[in-house]
Amino acid sequence: MEKKATWLVIHPSALLIAFILKQFLINSTNADVFLWPIPQSISWGIGPPIIISSNLNISSPRQMDLNRAVVYYRELILSEKWLPVQASANPTSLPSTEAATNYSLNLIQIKVEDISADLQYGVNESYSLIVPDQGGTATLETVTIWGAIRGLETFSQLIRVPSGKSEGESIIEHGVAIHDEPKFAHRGLLLDTSRNFYPVKDILRTIRALGHNKMNVFHWHITDSQSFPLSLASEPLLAAKGSYGERYIYSQKDVAKIVRYGRSFGVRIVPEIDTPGHTASWGVAYPEIVVCNNQFWVPPGVAWVDRFANEPGPGQLNPLNPKTYEVYKNVVDDLANMFPDTFFHAGGDEIKAGCWKNSTDIQKFLQENHTLDEALTRFINTTRSFLTSHNKTTVYWADVITSTVAKVDPSLLPPSSTILQNWDAGSEGTKSLVQKGYPVIASDVDWFYLDCGFGNWMTNNTNLDQDFNDDPGNTFNWAPQGRGAGTGGSWCAPYKSWSRIYDHDITANMTSEEAKLVIGAEVSLWGEQADGAVVDSRLWPRTAALGESMWSGNRDAEGRKRSGEANDRMNDWRFRLLGRGIAAEPLQPLWCLKNPHQCDFVQ
Template sequence: MGAFRIVLRFRHSDLFRIQTNSGHSGSWAGAHPEIVSCANKFWWPAGTKWEDRLASEPGTGQLNPLHPKTFGVMINVLENVASIFPENFFHSGGDEILPACWKSDSLIQSFLSTGGTLSEVLEKFINFVFPFIVALDKTAIYWEDVILDNEIKVDPSYLYPEYTIFQSWKNGTESTKKIVQAGYRVIVSSSDYYYLDCGHGGFLGNDSLYDQPPEIQKAAGGGSWCSPFKTWQTVYNYDITEGLTEEEKELVLGGEVALWSEQADGTVLDARLWPRTSAMAEALWSGNRDETGKKRYAEATDRLNEWRHRMVNRGIGAEPIQPLWCLQNPGMCNTVHAYNSGDDEENVTLSTGSVGSKGFADSS
């Protein structure tokens, strides 16, 4: 029902807990099935379009803010969690609320038939939960969908910036820009850069994509909606404040990598997290550019390589970023050529950036 999250900020880290969520709430039906819409239904019914799915992946269920018991249950949960966890932040979710799920609920159908909207249903949820979180002397965190979704969203006036933080995960810096322009603080978790579960294929048991030629599978991201795999270089090179004014940058609290557990458990946890999370830590705490403004992933390669071996020596199963031979032969695994999208080897050009300390082409 909840998950611990560590957010790497520019100077320190914070721990907070996701607990309440209008979407992704199927587990609540185990104890209170009456307050959960479309619980335990097939996620994408046969004969329906993608936009009419009940969930974005198997496992359905969204809390129904219109059921008379919903908020009584939530009060008990909120008070219980607040008494156990002293953190100043409380993540209240709000991502991927799908219209078809709520529309399948008879209570919500009645509300819509009188002229109500699904955004108003979400507003009822926010208007109850948000003041309660603030009354507990905590800052509420919501996913960006709450104010940026195309179909179901609330007016930002319902959420006071001094008590609200948003977490971005879609559209890269575009979403971050919209959030800070609205006056809110933001935690950046772009799925294009910080989703560590991406690039391992899909988990649907009978996906016909995998019966297609390799070129079609590749074009479809190999079955992973957020392909490709996010390499440590991709994580390290992401500038989370790109395109923001100096004033807007002050509202960016930091970033969070996400490792969703559809295809990850304790057996692969260390390797999926490390050392890619370490790459984000250095980029956010120390910056990913040198004093001249050049990206410094060249020298970071050496540091991260050594750090990875330290982690392994301490019993952490961090994945290797280079063969051991590279560590034994400094500079021999680098390149002095910049990336070129052409297939002709003759078209490969030397980098116009600085060359790293061991010969790796470094660009701005």
């Protein structure tokens, strides 16, 4: 491991000017600590190990969210007793108890310029962390408390026990200076809690894991056609009738707990109420506002292109019924009070012509020389006004302006108050959106969908009733005209490995000006085959791959992809997540970590 003795305190106000400390990447095969995500700049001292005092104190400004984080991280730092699982290729560099001196760290002093900066999109998350060679007091300087929380996470990962020990005093191997800030402002996870229900404890654990990976957005896809599991004061019937039952409802207290917990880890909670498609669950309480409800999703004799939905069960809000907007406004008003984030995801994806045309209202509308584009435009214009009245920035799936079934004129969705989330057209789709001036969140299905590759979930799917020899390409699809290569009926196969997620460049082939409009990315876990029983292994450590690529990038200082280097750090991080109560799936046999370089692809 390279050690640099130069010390310089970096004030947060200068963070955006230039990196004063020369950036370098830890050579993970020689590293004694494995940081994830790797900081933008790290410089090691040359002194002996520094003992972490059992009476370590953390001094910080008085602010409720920061104070909760301080309590959490102090306990973690003192109790974790981490010994890297990865065997060092240079064991003589590992500290021992005998090598330790009386240098100790007794205090972490947190200095924050602006303690009032709220947890919203674009808030400053940079920090500078200095641990002197002689110990004593570590300094964590930040612009906002959210940067302080990021710095505490990094500090917690610097701590380990001496080689060969699993208890006793923890150490930092040397003094260190770190300057860090995120590459992208939006680093998120979408979790679908409609198709299958997640207990609150599983959501909280997921949020905590996001914080450990310096990710800052929990995109909560709360409702869909399958269920409406959120209790609302103004519209109690939606959950009472549209959920899976009283055991499968999030109360207003649950939401408040989730929002508060997220703030302790610097994680924004962005709600999504998907409309006007994906709304069959609304029709249980209000059948008059949902069309093609209680229908089979591909009625007998109906062509695939005219299906009522992309999956069971179908239902879309009726944009011509005034009652639709009464209910929708009540939903928005309640959610605006429950969720303080300025982003509100309003859905807008996968409108199906067959469903809307099943309505006599819309049939008449079309006979009067109107179009489905006009129907959607009426819905978006009306509902958008409800959101802007609460000063919300509306996030839509890009379908609202790209769909061939129903779309709105982009001139009606000003980029100043609209963000588009791209899921279906890859990097080229993202490029086309930013060329229209929109801020974009990349969520490409071919790179970032964590539910892909788990096979068929439909019953009575005769497309699978064939011998593999009849299909040498093994391209069984879940539907007559699926996406292709749907091995075992998984419509979006293959399984998205962590390295596939890590290596994807969300601003590929863009100019620097276009790239500035890509605000970040999200991985997505849709809920057809996932719930709280499997959520940890479905998310982690794959979601961590996006965490690092969005925080410090996926390339080294020379511009080369670094997933090979990241592999060792990711492996150790997986075990550290296990120790922190996150049941992340394994990436390699443990033998590989205990025998450095013996699992390399080439010698």
